Amino acid sequence: MTKRSGSADLPLHGGRVPHWLRERMTALAAVMAEAIVLEYGRDEFLRRLAHPFWFQSFGAVIGMDWHSSGVTTSVLGALERGLGPRAGELGIHVCGGRGRKSRATPAELVAVGERTGLDGAALARASRLVAKVDSAAVQDGFALYLHGFVVTDDGRWAVIQQGMNGERRQARRYHWLSEGLSSFVDSPHAAVDGPGQGTIVNLADRRAAASRARQLDLLADVGPDGIVGEIARLDAAAGRGPAAKEPEREEPAQPMLPHLAMPAHEEVRAENVVARRLHGALAAAAERGPVDFPDLLLTPGVGARTVLSLAMVAEVVHGAPCRFSDPARFSLAHGGKDRNPFPVPTAVYDRTIAVMKAAVRKARLGEADSLAALRRLDAQARRLKATAGGPSVDAFMAQERARSHEYGGRSVFGWERAPENGDARAVEGS
16 A cells, blocks of 8 residues: 545544444454554554555454544544553554644653663654644644554554544544655645545645745744734735735646545445445355355354355455545444444454464464465455446345344444334344
């Protein structure tokens, strides 16, 4: 994956992740991260985190609300809890968080430096500069409230931070990657996710180098009083004062960036999912499952369905960037806490975690067959997407809701019970 810029709309949503889902998210996020490190290395894991489309898809496949700003907090929290106990072995350290935790990030990085021999002071300085650029140099109407800093024992790092615009009920997520970074104030972002807000002040853009230099020149040449005069002159030129004149021709607008538009509606709709990719995963689960996961298929009620979830997990582990243009599709692996797109199939989720843990454990011992099976599952899904058929997205979700009770379906509303008159219902208070 290459370093690139992008943007996305992230609606602000309230609510908390229930404990039963939080623990599963921690387990699956950690084992998927380890699988990526085993297969592709720590640097590639950082590149994934710096890719906004992949990051959103990762959050969806572990069961977080597929489109909301809460994905950022949940993914970083799950990685911190899951990778923290194994930081010494994996060489990956997840620091920071929301609010007070974000402000404590520099101190955490200094402590990481003391444990690993890295220059903790330099990492702390990088953390502060990243926050300053996105809060001061980029003035886009979003106040930062979350700062996550992921650093490896090699000294490479990725930063994911998020700002909030309360009036618009929207969030913007910023991605940074140390790989190839030569300046904190010259187009440093790997990506910027958030809603388009028209013209913004971005002094970190490479094209703003002349502006940054001229600001320093003005301060040296004319002092603060002179700058006030310059502001008055500019106001007049813009038509805001008595000496207004025809404004000069504006510079060309920033070109359109890759844009991930996360809609305001909570439900997953058919237009949010690339159906041929879903059909490819369904077909791959049917064809490769009996070959690669025979023991899994002996588990009553969850075998074939779990292979489908594994196919989606495998895609997040192995897939190319172009595969993540529809993050909503990955919510079809393990549902969502609010029953969108359907209740979390806890039996399927637990089996997915068990298979992934077993595969990673064997890979650590030099037995790569299980991880290879996941690679084959993903490769088969990609091959079959062009020719495979299957149910519509709406029909697939309706079937999942109807059978949710068979899969241990659960949401914040309780456990699912068998449908009555065609509608699945939750057992209140469970």
